[in-house]
Amino acid sequence: MLSIIGLLTIVAIVALLISNKITPIVALVLVPIVAAFVAGFSFAEIGVFFNDGISDVMSVVIMFIFAILFFGIMQDVGLFDPLINKMIEVSKGNVIAVAVGTVLIAAVAQLDGSGASTFLITIPALLPLYKRLKMNPYLLLLLVGTSASIMNMLPWAGPLGRTAAVLGMEVTELWRPLIKVQIIGLVLLVGLAVLLAIREKRLIAKRGDFNEKLFEDAAAPVDGAQDAASMKAAALRRPKLLWLNTLLALAVIGVLVWGIVPAGFTFMIGVSVALPLNYPNMKDQMERIKDHAPNALLMAAIILAAGSFLGILNGTLMLDSIATDLVTILPAFVIPYLHLIIGFFGVPFDLLLSTDAYYFALFPIVEQVAATAGVASLSTAYAMIIGNIIGTFVSPFSPALWLALGLAGLEMGRHIRYSLLIMWGFSIVLLVISIFMGVI
Structure with missing residues (x-):
């Protein structure tokens, strides 16, 4: 009876999360x-x-x-x-350089986990380059999304926090073995970007509109007065404190x-130093906290609910x-490899389950079942994280992706058709490498 109630509970939660009718x-x-x-x-x-x-x-939390x-x-x-602007400056005008630069810029931008x-x-920074070089904007979305996904293994990003919450462990302990996976993933993605850029270059040439000259100020926005948001962002910049902030972030x-x-505690100290360093006025400090508090509190509330x-x-x-009951139902030879099977199909699961449903509903069951065959909980966690x-x-359950599609003027269906198989194949390669490295 407990199994039936538990399964119905999980199915109900997954259905509600998928329906987008209520919040997680x-x-x-x-x-x-x-x-x-x-x-x-x-x-x-x-x-x-x-x-x-x-x-x-x-x-x-x-x-x-x-x-x-x-x-x-x-x-x-x-x-x-400065790093992003330099990458744009170096890469403009060359299809391969633009693709590689896209991967690196996205990796840096994703350091905040958002x-x-x-x-x-x-x-907004790279789309003008892609348009002027006649590059497919769906390639931009593919490279940015994949690079950001690799960096999403950071401990302050969502998936590791959710997994650590399920396992009841310190999230940095969960992250450390994944650092080498992230490094290898970025190297492989740079190689993939080169291959995709070569293919893109051929497609552009086939259409007859290829032009590889350097474009002056290719990434500059169109003429016009800065809007209020841009002016506010500029007012918050602290270029004279760049090196101090760099040292603080590295520390x-x-x-x-x-x-x-x-x-x-580490991040608490970092915030306490960063605020007075950059914004000596208490009112400005409170404004910075208020500006970022919604994102912080939303994730904290979801983790507490989980x-x-x-x-x-x-x-x-x-x-x-x-x-216990699943062990009696599943064939005995499947159970020791259940985490690998789920990891293998991790990317397609993204089309069926939200991140919350995957880590809070599916992962606990797989972890419990695999544990009966002697599979370590961490091994199950890494297989499902890397695979997914x-x-x-x-x-389509990623709000950030809908924002990206809106910014680029693209369609969800075409993005899935363009990117899904490439992302899935990349995920499987990274999963296999992680197995050979002993992470899984």
Whole structure:
């Protein structure tokens, strides 16, 4: 009975998340409570399960809030502007250089862990180059999306935070083995960008409108007065403090990788230093916090709701019951490889499940079932992360992707047709390499 209730709970949550009728917070909080009542648990017992679940994710919540604030401030002060502008300057006028530059620019822009800000930075800057070189704008979206997905393995990005919340572990511990996967992934993506650019160059030549001369100020926006948002962004820049901000960002990332103090505390210190350093006026400091607080609080609220969901499903033993019963149903030879099978189909899952549904509903079941065959929880986590994360920005459930499509004037269906197989193939290659490296 617990297995049936648990499965119905997960199916209901997945269906609600897919429907986009309600927020993940509502689905993750209310459905498990109802399920627990149906299973015969009292409100007092549910309260205990809630406390256990929340305590498991609290460190992740703190890290998310202050990481988003820190990198938001670094974007405000223009920390990444010189590097991005230099890449645009070097790459303009050459199809292959533009493609490679796109990968690198997107990787830098994604350092704040926000797909929306990455698309806001890269697409307006690079789309004029693609148009003037007659390059396919869907190639731009493919390269930016794949590069951002690789960088999305950072601990302050969504997938690792969700996984760490499920496993009840420190997110930086989960991230460290993935650093080498990210490096290899970026190197492979640069190679893929070169191959796709060569193909694109041939297509342009075939159409007869290829022109590889350097374009003066190719990435400059069209003539016209700056709008209010641009003027506000310019006022927040701190070019004279570039090197101090660079040292601060490197110090924060260095301490994070070192692991000497908790990630949340590291980012808390970083925010506390960055605010007075760049904005001595208290009013300006509060404005920066208010500007980035919505993103930080939204992710924190989702993680807390997930903690409640997982606390109830674990406390009621629904997940254990589902795993036990699935073991008796699945063929014995499949169970030790279940995490690899799910990882292999990770990108197509992005077309069926939202990120929340994948990590909060599917992952706990796969982890429990695979554990019965002696598969380590971390191995299951890495297989499902690496197998799925490359498809983040080919999914119609990604709000940031809809923003990107709007910025570039492109269509979701054509983007999926252009990018899905390439992203899936890239994901499988990265999954296989991770297996040979011993990460999985």
